[in-house]
Amino acid sequence: MSLHQPRVPSRSLRLTLAALAVLLPVLVGWGITVSTTYLGLRDGAEARLRYAAVEVNAIFERSQHAARAVLPLAGQPCSDEVVHNLRHQVTTVLYVRTVSLARGDHVYCSSLFGRQVSGAKREGYADGRARLMPGNQLTPDIPVFVWRESTPGDAAVLVGVSGGHLSSALRHGVLGNGVMLQVGPNWMDGKGRVHAGTIPHKLLFDMRKADPVYPFSVAVALDGDEILLAAWRAYEPMLVLLVLVGLFGAWGAYHWLSQPRAADEVIAQARARGEFVPYLQPLVCPQSGRWLGAEVLMRWRDGDRVLAPGAFIAEVEQSGSLGAITRDLMAATTSGLSGARLPAGFHLAFNVTASQLADPELVGLCRVLREKLGEAVVPVLELTERETFDLAGHGGQLAELFSLGVELALDDFGTGQSSLSYLSELQVHTLKIDRSFVDAIERDSLGKVVLDAVIALGQSLGLKLVAEGVETAAQRDYLQAAGVDVLQGYYFARPMPLADFVRQLPGHA
Numbered sequence: 324m325s326l327h328q329p330r331v332p333s334r335s336l337r338l339t340l341a342a343l344a345v346l347l348p349v350l351v352g353w354g355i356t357v358s359t360t361y362l363g364l365r366d367g368a369e370a371r372l373r374y375a376a377v378e379v380n381a382i383f384e385r386s387q388h389a390a391r392a393v394l395p396l397a398g399q400p401c402s403d404e405v406v407h408n409l410r411h412q413v414t415t416v417l418y419v420r421t422v423s424l425a426r427g428d429h430v431y432c433s434s435l436f437g438r439q440v441s442g443a444k445r446e447g448y449a450d451g452r453a454r455l456m457p458g459n460q461l462t463p464d465i466p467v468f469v470w471r472e473s474t475p476g477d478a479a480v481l482v483g484v485s486g487g488h489l490s491s492a493l494r495h496g497v498l499g500n501g502v503m504l505q506v507g508p509n510w511m512d513g514k515g516r517v518h519a520g521t522i523p524h525k526l527l528f529d530m531r532k533a534d535p536v537y538p539f540s541v542a543v544a545l546d547g548d549e550i551l552l553a554a555w556r557a558y559e560p561m562l563v564l565l566v567l568v569g570l571f572g573a574w575g576a577y578h579w580l581s582q583p584r585a586a587d588e589v590i591a592q593a594r595a596r597g598e599f600v601p602y603l604q605p606l607v608c609p610q611s612g613r614w615l616g617a618e619v620l621m622r623w624r625d626g627d628r629v630l631a632p633g634a635f636i637a638e639v640e641q642s643g644s645l646g647a648i649t650r651d652l653m654a655a656t657t658s659g660l661s662g663a664r665l666p667a668g669f670h671l672a673f674n675v676t677a678s679q680l681a682d683p684e685l686v687g688l689c690r691v692l693r694e695k696l697g698e699a700v701v702p703v704l705e706l707t708e709r710e711t712f713d714l715a716g717h718g719g720q721l722a723e724l725f726s727l728g729v730e731l732a733l734d735d736f737g738t739g740q741s742s743l744s745y746l747s748e749l750q751v752h753t754l755k756i757d758r759s760f761v762d763a764i765e766r767d768s769l770g771k772v773v774l775d776a777v778i779a780l781g782q783s784l785g786l787k788l789v790a791e792g793v794e795t796a797a798q799r800d801y802l803q804a805a806g807v808d809v810l811q812g813y814y815f816a817r818p819m820p821l822a823d824f825v826r827q828l829p830g831h832a
């Protein structure tokens with residue numbers, strides 16, 4: 324709680340917030356990159372799956388086409404003409420590498436070797452027609468795709484396609500294993516390697532598409548780390564820029580947080596939190612020591628810390644909130660004292676500036692005060708002399724206040740320039756003798772001469788005299804002997820919280 328403290332008082336909190344300002348763009352940038360990478364991969368994968376499905380479908384279709392073209396030859400002896408027909412398919416149909424005729428589990432005629440018998444098992448074909456193998460006798464290391472078209476008997480045509488055609492359909496532009504192809508019990512990854520089993524499922528990203536005509540499906544499946552790796556590659560070039568932006572933001576944030584907040588803002592917040600509270604200082608009878616009333620003094624309380632007006636009243640006035648805070652104090656004091664038994668003629672004094680006398684709400688507050696605290700209480704408005712004010716035009720408001728029994732006191736009398744003019748213009752009841760004159764009593768200075776003159780002036784005008792700042796018994800004795808009506812000062816009691824005042828009042832009434 325101070326008008327000049329930084330927006331965020333704690334240095335470690337300011338540093339933490341500045342560090343967050345560095346981290347924020349870095350984290351936000353990373354989050355955006357990961358999500359855009361994920362979405363990009365998903366869109367890309369969809370397109371790649373469609374592309375691969377069309378390409379693989381075309382390979383299956385061509386293979387089937389070539390096989391059907393020579394199906395009538397299946398079961399026929401492997402004549403030169405038959406071999407010629409088989410070779411014709413190889414040379415004219417795209418993708419086709421070999422065409423062979425089989426009987427049972429054996430090939431007996433092929434476009435490559437003519438008449439030659441070799442094994443050709445019938446198992447492992449998806450739907451009895453399509454088979455993906457890691458290699459064959461001819462090219463053990465190169466995957467082969469075989470299409471089998473059977474006759475009603477046990478003869479068949481086998482069309483072989485190099486796995487390279489399939490893998491080039493799969494590998495375009497997709498991460499990890501690329502697009503994968505499942506045919507029967509085997510699958511091929513985007514790099515063209517054939518594996519036994521089914522394409523492994525992945526949790527984060529798993530898209531599959533089965534062909535409606537041919538027995539195969541294509542899939543894209545990625546792990547989280549594969550996605551993060553792709554995101555990191557896209558993010559790396561941005562990182563330096565984001566760190567620089569973050570450092571700049573952190574520097575700006577630290578400076579901004581270190582700046583003092585605007586006084587208006589601090590005061591408005593403190594008021595909203597009810598931090599401006601009334602403290603009461605007793606007004607004491609010099610002869611009996613009884614409490615005849617109290618002056619209400621503003622305090623700014625935040626937890627255990629309590630500030631006196633000297634530290635903030637000028638800023639409060641400048642901020643334009645003084646009127647509102649004075650009203651808050653009047654309302655709080657009225658309700659705080661409403662349960663207390665106040666002695667008859669109890670003077671309750673509030674500090675107001677001359678311009679506040681024109682505040683139309685003042686009349687209402689004084690009325691409530693009289694209603695709640697009873698007719699025995701005399702509201703007093705102490706005019707402080709921080710400003711000069713033209714009271715002309717506010718006679719009606721003053722008359723209303725006087726009709727409610729409100730009295731006016733001139734505060735710090737003798738120190739300002741306007742006291743004497745107020746004295747002539749206003750219907751003043753009380754002069755409050757400034758502390759500096761009371762201080763002069765024991766020093767026999769010029770101040771003491773002024774004190775005597777002020778007392779004489781007040782008495783000759785028939786005004787009540789209150790001396791403030793009484794700190795010693797000698798001051799009390801002097802003022803009492805001089806005929807001052809009321810005394811106020813640390814000698815009797817310091818300003819205290821309202822509740823303490825209410826507690827102590829019965830002992831001094």
Ligand SMILES: Nc1nc2c(ncn2[C@@H]2O[C@@H]3COP(=O)(O)O[C@H]4[C@@H](O)[C@H](n5cnc6c(=O)[nH]c(N)nc65)O[C@@H]4COP(=O)(O)O[C@H]3[C@H]2O)c(=O)[nH]1
Pocket residue numbers: 604619620621631632633636645649652674675676705707734735758791792793794811812813814818
């Ligand atoms: N050294 C010493 N001081 C004593 C003694 N007895 C009382 N005082 C102090 O003298 C001041 C008396 O109030 P003031 O002259 O109206 O002077 C007040 C008044 O002009 C102004 N103020 C206080 N509350 C309000 C308020 O609610 N509204 C307005 N407009 N001004 C206020 O702030 C001034 C200072 O208030 P505080 O700091 O509370 O200071 C108070 C009080 O604590 C004493 O024996 N020795």
